[in-house]
Amino acid sequence: MKGESSGLIIGISIGVVIGVLLAISALFCFRYHRKRSQIGNSSSRRAATLPIRANGVDSCSILSDSTVGPESPVKSGWNGNGKSMWLEGFKRSNVVSASGIPEYSYKDLQKATCNFTTLIGQGAFGPVYKAQMSTGETVAVKVLATDSKQGEKEFQTEVMLLGRLHHRNLVNLVGYCAEKGQHMLVYVFMSKGSLASHLYDENYGPLTWNLRVHIALDVARGLEYLHDGAVPPVIHRDIKSSNILLDQSMRARVADFGLSREEMVDKHAANIRGTFGYLDPEYISTRNFTKKSDVYSFGVLLFELIAGRSPLQGLMEYVELAAMNTEGKTGWEEIVDSRLDGIFDVEELNEVASLAYKCVNRAPRKRPSMRDIVQVLSRILKTRHNRKHHRKSQSTTADEVSIDMEQAEAKTPTSTHLREESVDSTADTYEL
Numbered sequence: 001m002k003g004e005s006s007g008l009i010i011g012i013s014i015g016v017v018i019g020v021l022l023a024i025s026a027l028f029c030f031r032y033h034r035k036r037s038q039i040g041n042s043s044s045r046r047a048a049t050l051p052i053r054a055n056g057v058d059s060c061s062i063l064s065d066s067t068v069g070p071e072s073p074v075k076s077g078w079n080g081n082g083k084s085m086w087l088e089g090f091k092r093s094n095v096v097s098a099s100g101i102p103e104y105s106y107k108d109l110q111k112a113t114c115n116f117t118t119l120i121g122q123g124a125f126g127p128v129y130k131a132q133m134s135t136g137e138t139v140a141v142k143v144l145a146t147d148s149k150q151g152e153k154e155f156q157t158e159v160m161l162l163g164r165l166h167h168r169n170l171v172n173l174v175g176y177c178a179e180k181g182q183h184m185l186v187y188v189f190m191s192k193g194s195l196a197s198h199l200y201d202e203n204y205g206p207l208t209w210n211l212r213v214h215i216a217l218d219v220a221r222g223l224e225y226l227h228d229g230a231v232p233p234v235i236h237r238d239i240k241s242s243n244i245l246l247d248q249s250m251r252a253r254v255a256d257f258g259l260s261r262e263e264m265v266d267k268h269a270a271n272i273r274g275t276f277g278y279l280d281p282e283y284i285s286t287r288n289f290t291k292k293s294d295v296y297s298f299g300v301l302l303f304e305l306i307a308g309r310s311p312l313q314g315l316m317e318y319v320e321l322a323a324m325n326t327e328g329k330t331g332w333e334e335i336v337d338s339r340l341d342g343i344f345d346v347e348e349l350n351e352v353a354s355l356a357y358k359c360v361n362r363a364p365r366k367r368p369s370m371r372d373i374v375q376v377l378s379r380i381l382k383t384r385h386n387r388k389h390h391r392k393s394q395s396t397t398a399d400e401v402s403i404d405m406e407q408a409e410a411k412t413p414t415s416t417h418l419r420e421e422s423v424d425s426t427a428d429t430y431e432l
Contacts, residue, residue, distance in 0.1 A: 101163045104186060106179040108134070109141055116143070125154060125258065130189065139174060140190070144183040154258030155183045161257050165230055169222030171245055171255040190253065192246035199241060199308055206337070209344035210384075211250060212305045213352060217377040218252035219244055223298060224370040226254075227291045232262045237289055239297035240278050240311075241304055261289075277311025282364050292364035298373065299359025306353055308337030316360070329354050351380055 110116065112131035121128035126145035132138055144155055155176075162173035175186035195215065198204045207215070219239070226234040236254065243256040259273055272284060280296035283289045300311055309315045322335045332353035333346060355376050361367050368376075 101159055101173055102175040104175045104177045104184075106177055106182055106184075109177055109184055109186070112139070113141055131186070137174075138189040138191075140187045142185040142187070152183060155185065157260065158185055158257045161234060161260055161262075165226070165234065165257075167222060167225040167229070168251075169218050169225065169253050171253045187255075190245035190255075191248045192250060194242050195244040195246060195252065196241035196310075198246070199304065200310065206308075206339035207305075209340055209348070213348065213377065213381060213384075215244070215246075215250070215252040216302055216305055216352070217374065217381065219254060219301065220298065220370060220374045220377055222252075222254040223294055224374050226260075227294070227370050233291070234260050234262055235289055235291055236260050236294050236297075238274055238278075239294055239301060240275050241301060244301070277315065280364070281362060290364065291369070292367050295359050295367045295370060295373070296364075298370070299356045299367075302352060302356035302359065303335075306332070306337065306349065306356065307335045308339055319357070319360075323357060326353075345384070348380055348384065351376070 109131065112133050113129040116127075116129055118130040119127055120130045120140070126143045129141045129143065130138065131141045144152065155178075158173060159176050162170075166172070171190065172188045173185060174188060177184040177186070192198075198207050223236065223239070226236055234257075236257065237259040238256055239254070243254065244252050245255045246252055272279070272287070274283075274297075278297040278300050280289070280293040282296075283293045300316065303315055303319050304311065307315060307318065309318060318335060322332060325334070326332055330350045332350050335353075336342075336344065336349065355368070355373065359367055359373070
């Protein structure tokens with residue numbers, strides 16, 4: 001009897017233990033799936049679809065409307081009434097308000113842009129206006145076109161990313177407006193416009209070679225910060241000359257983060273986004289975008305600076321033909337922008353072109369990192385500075401030698417005259 005009751009107790013105990021373990025396991029599974037769901041939702045909110053066009057010349061836009069797949073957030077974000085589900089839920093979301101970017105009222109921006117009459121540019125995102133704020137600060141205001149089906153996601157992406165990204169070579173977002181059905185982004189005003197304007201607009205004078213190398217270094221530093229300084233790292237995905245803006249001092253800043261994504265987000269994209277001519281061939285074939293995709297686009301931009309030719313005008317075909325003769329190292333003079341009138345350092349040109357050719361290597365693993373690129377361009381400019389300083393020192397030394405020689409020549413007749421007088425005096429004394 002005792003044996004049976006002991007067995008019963010043991011059985012009940014084992015059952016209770018098993019039940020508790022199962023309950024704990026179920027709880028952990030539930031919490032795990034819930035956490036993954038939250039991460040997925042957060043990532044999808046940060047995802048972007050199309051680039052916001054930069055202030056100044058805009059060379060191209062979305063690849064095609066057909067690239068928007070059935071699972072695309074662009075399509076799924078719109079209901080049957082033509083209203084954005086994201087826009088409808090915008091006020092319920094604290095994503096943008098948590099970015100730390102100041103929010104401006106519609107009335108303030110309306111007044112600052114003289115009722116939106118100071119148009120300075122037009123892009124896929126919508127019109128861009130120059131604005132004079134009440135503080136006296138001049139800014140650029142991008143207004144989301146009311147019929148834009150993609151810009152809302154870009155709006156959210158830019159506010160979220162630029163709310164935490166701060167670097168001297170990135171265009172600073174100073175505010176936003178989400179009021180009266182309007183979405184606007186307020187940026188620091190870049191008075192010299194886009195790099196594309198200076199390369200292709202006849203109203204602008206040609207950029208000097210020295211300035212082109214400095215601009216390349218500025219862009220490289222901005223991208224290096226995105227790749228290695230930001231946490232988590234950010235991949236820009238739309239580097240091109242119209243997205244590089246220049247300030248009053250001709251310092252370059254990277255703009256337009258509507259397409260950008262954090263590296264932690266799924267790298268596989270169902271739809272190709274970007275700009276023809278700058279797209280990494282590896283990204284086109286695999287739909288995987290990485291930091292090396294930005295490096296490829298930067299390499300195209302370097303060749304654009306060298307040749308003064310747009311990727312839409314067969315730039316890379318032009319480069320490949322030249323590479324057959326140069327072996328990728330020297331002899332790149334044949335592709336140099338004719339507007340430079342031959343005023344450039346041949347050694348520097350070949351170094352920059354050789355670097356650009358490595359950036360556009362078909363194999364991503366053979367491309368340099370942005371950190372490597374910054375180091376190479378910095379060394380080129382440092383060598384230029386040292387060479388210039390050395391020439392100046394040589395010139396100063398030569399001037400000093402010339403002055404000494406002139407002084408010596410000036411003294412020579414006097415001493416000769418004195419010697420002659422001394423001889424004559426001696427002769428006279430001798431005769432006496």
